[in-house]
Amino acid sequence: MKKQPIGVFDSGLGGLTILKALRRQLPHEDLIYFGDTANVPYGSKSKAAVTKFSLAIARFLQSQGVKLIVVACNTASAQALSELHRQLDVPVMGVIEPGAQRAAAVTQNGRIAVLGTEGTVRSKAYPKAILKRFPKARIIQQACPLFVPLAEESWGKKPAAALIAQEYLKPVQKSRADTVILGCTHYPLLKPVIAKILGKGVTLVDSANTLADAAQLFLAGRAQLETQGKGRVQLYASDDPTRFKHLAEKLLGEKIGTVRLKKLDL
Ligand code: DGL
Numbered sequence: 675m676k677k678q679p680i681g682v683f684d685s686g687l688g689g690l691t692i693l694k695a696l697r698r699q700l701p702h703e704d705l706i707y708f709g710d711t712a713n714v715p716y717g718s719k720s721k722a723a724v725t726k727f728s729l730a731i732a733r734f735l736q737s738q739g740v741k742l743i744v745v746a747c748n749t750a751s752a753q754a755l756s757e758l759h760r761q762l763d764v765p766v767m768g769v770i771e772p773g774a775q776r777a778a779a780v781t782q783n784g785r786i787a788v789l790g791t792e793g794t795v796r797s798k799a800y801p802k803a804i805l806k807r808f809p810k811a812r813i814i815q816q817a818c819p820l821f822v823p824l825a826e827e828s829w830g831k832k833p834a835a836a837l838i839a840q841e842y843l844k845p846v847q848k849s850r851a852d853t854v855i856l857g858c859t860h861y862p863l864l865k866p867v868i869a870k871i872l873g874k875g876v877t878l879v880d881s882a883n884t885l886a887d888a889a890q891l892f893l894a895g896r897a898q899l900e901t902q903g904k905g906r907v908q909l910y911a912s913d914d915p916t917r918f919k920h921l922a923e924k925l926l927g928e929k930i931g932t933v934r935l936k937k938l939d940l
Contacts, residue, residue, distance in 0.1 A: 733939075734939075
């Protein structure tokens with residue numbers, strides 16, 4: 675069981691921010707990453723569609739013999755996690771709980787802002803998870819749909835990104851939140867521009883490290899943690915693997931092997 679890989683998926687590149695944290699924290703584990711480039715973005719799609727894509731990917735990962743599936747996508751975690759738990763035999767972990775836990779722990783003034791896709795915001799998954807831990811928290815949510823294409827195009831440093839971010843972040847600034855959850859795995863790719871606009875007094879929270887800690891604890895608790903050898907990574911994309919490979923290498927800052935094409939059975 676220890677030797678089995680961990681499966682990780684997202685609608686596209688964003689989940690690679692989680693993959694990076696998993697590799698840092700669990701260097702001996704083999705990882706299989708699936709980017710659903712044929713169906714990105716998930717954020718503006720219905721719950722039914724996101725659930726259908728998530729189940730098809732999870733079934734594929736399960737067929738690869740994974741010991742754990744990490745849903746490295748907030749939208750899919752918010753909308754499809756319970757169905758994944760219900761229909762799969764493999765344990766599944768999402769990114770909402772770790773992010774909510776961290777935000778509730780770091781806020782000083784109890785005001786938390788959640789940036790996410792339209793689907794994540796609509797689900798209210800973050801407010802529910804935060805209020806469970808911190809019932810007095812004051813939470814605002816802001817959907818930032820244009821952040822996903824900006825991140826996918828590596829446009830984080832362009833003036834357009836700053837202009838769009840300024841607009842989206844106005845209500846956040848007004849709310850005086852001292853903690854802002856980057857509630858979409860694409861958003862850490864725009865962290866510098868978001869941090870610059872919000873300024874030093876605001877803590878940006880993303881789920882990557884907290885999730886990697888949780889995955890480590892979970893596997894250790896089941897005596898399934900691989901502690902030897904160098905972990906390998908295999909990437910799959912549901913469309914245009916060549917473009918995905920190029921962008922992924924840029925994002926990860928290292929060469930990756932071949933990205934394989936895998937069309938989903940929907
Ligand atoms: N990266 C995904 C998330 O965390 C979704 C982005 C999208 O496909 O809209 O929500």
